Amino acid sequence: MNEIIQNFFNLDIYVQVLPFMLKGLWTTIWLSALVIPLGGAAGLALALAGNQLHNRMVRWAIVAYIDFFRAFPPLVLLILVYFGGPFLGVELNKVTAVALAFVLNNSSYFAEVFRAGLEGVHAGQMEAARSTGLTRFQALRYVVVPQAVKNVLPDLVGNGIEIVKLTSIASVVAIPELLRAARDAQSLVYNPSPIMLAAIIYLALLWPLTRLLGSLEHRRARA
Known part of the structure; x- marks a missing residue:
């Protein structure tokens, strides 16, 4: 038991590496705030x-895009975007490459969530909004999309949690x-305790969001 504590829950090492870890946490937070x-x-x-x-061709293209990027491994996608770009004459900095890879990957998941939300809004909502004099764009912005987002809010929060990880x-x-x-x-202290500390920080960061997700799912189930 003592060996487990020394190798994974070493408080002295936690204190030693915590400032360094907090810098990494800040990077995780702003990167998530960018790509989500x-x-x-x-x-x-x-x-x-x-x-x-x-347009049937447009719909097929969208379906192909969603299916492809949902199935394609995000790690391989990032490697291709960052390391493969120069072979095509496109050199991206690290942040741009990560943002592009994440958008390609995550937009496919968000698209499926929003699609379900939009399909859950009755067609009469659009007709009623148009009858008041709103344009189609205004009806989508003020009537249809807000209802669609409300319908799938738990799924959106769940997607956000997965993106942070x-x-x-x-x-x-x-x-x-x-x-x-x-x-x-870990490579500096020759001890895996920093990895466990990272897991603890992730838990502290995401636990409130998981509780929020559970609350939203409970409300949707009751509704």
């Missing part, structure tokens, strides 16, 4: 295009997020 809105906006645009446009793959392009900071600290 971008992925959500792209996903909403895809869902609206698929829901509102009646997924930011750990940014370490492959040397962005010093939380898990990368833990690995670097």
Whole structure:
């Protein structure tokens, strides 16, 4: 038992590496704050295009995009975007490459969530909104989309939680997020305790969101 404590729950090492870990946590937070809105906006645009446009080719293209990026491993996607870009004459900095890879991946998941939300809004809502003099865009903005978001809010929160955890793959392009900071600290102290500390920090960061998710799912079930 003492060996487990010394190797995974060493308080002296926790205190020693905590400042370094907090820098990694800040990177995780701002990176999540960057990619979640971008992925959500792209996903909403895809869902609206698929829901509102009646061009069969466009719908098929959207379905192909969603299916492809939901099935494609996000780690491999990031490697291709960052390390493969120069072979095509496109050199992206680390943050841009991570943002692009995450948007391609996460927009496909958000698109499916928003699609379900839009399909859950009765067609009469659009007709009623148009009858008041609103344009189609205004009806979507003020009537349809807010109801769709409300319908799938738990799923959106769940996606956000998964994205925060997924930011750990940014370490492959040397962005010093939380898990990368833990690995670097581990190599300095020759002890896996920083990895466990990273897990504890992730838990503290995401626990309130998981409780919020549970509350939202409970409300939806009651409704």
